[in-house]
Amino acid sequence: MSDAVSIRQLWSQTATVLGARHEARWICEVAVSLDGDEFDRSLDEPVTERMVAHLDAMVARYRAGEPLQYVLGRWGFRRLDLAIDRRVLIPRPESEMVADVAIGLAASVPDGRVVADLGTGSGAIGLALADELPLVGTTVWITDVSDHALAVARANLAGIGRAGRNVLVAAGSWFDALPPEVRCDVIVSNPPYVADGSPLLEASVAEWEPAGALFGGPDGLDAIRALVSGAPGHLVDGGWLVLEHGMDQGEAVRALLRQAGFVHVETRPDLASHDRCTLGRWEQP
Helix, strand or coil: CHHHCEHHHHHHHHHHHHCCHHHHHHHHHHHHCCCHHHHHHCCCCECCHHHHHHHHHHHHHHHCCCCHHHHHCEEEECCEEEECCCCCCCCCHHHHHHHHHHHHHHHCCCCCEEEEEECCCCCHHHHHHHHHCCCCCEEEEEEECCHHHHHHHHHHHCCCHHHHHHEEEEECCHHHHCCCCCCEEEEEECCCCECCCCCCCCHHHHHHCCHHHCECCCCCCHHHHHHHHHHHHHEEEEEEEEEECCCCCHHHHHHHHHHCCCEEEEEEECCCCCEEEEEEEECCC
């Protein structure tokens, strides 16, 4: 019977079941292994039983509450299409803005630049840096303490083309992952910054996304403190530390950076005008 059903009909039926046409299309695109214009050109093509079975499994997962991004197994981040699953956080628009800040700072370095994305997860920020910075003269370190996360990041690294040759992958907790001699022009991180037991965390996030990448201690700042204290030992004179954080943590993060000796400290808002990214410049005493 599935042979008589077209992609168009499958999409329509899925949209009816989900009550969401866009989400239904994304699920159908994955099920039939077509997307964009190619999907549109194939709407009247018949689907196979395997395609229907794949779609049914994804619909069941989505209706059970699993985040759409995990159901799809991929999600867009800036110019990249990233593979993701429950081993890593779902890439979010707020982190795209953080990546934009880091890219701008690194691009301003006139000669060869070294940047590091610590706690890279899926590789989103670090791979966006490699993808958008000049191919010549760029070195990007992506690190994580989780071997599971690094497996996802390595899979995504394989998909970014020639820019992948500029990326080095290392395992370890924050600066322990970097060789002692490495000095960076920009260090960027989206660390765990949710306070333990925070009532502000959405239930679906707490249920599905990895706790180790979410929770940052009683006030959410444990990882940020480690990054601020360790960054001077791995920044060049004039290098920048760029940190993503919670919308209520801007003042605290600015204070930590200033206490550690960083200058030109500022917090930048996300698209919702919430404090989201704080940066500071390290100048050798």
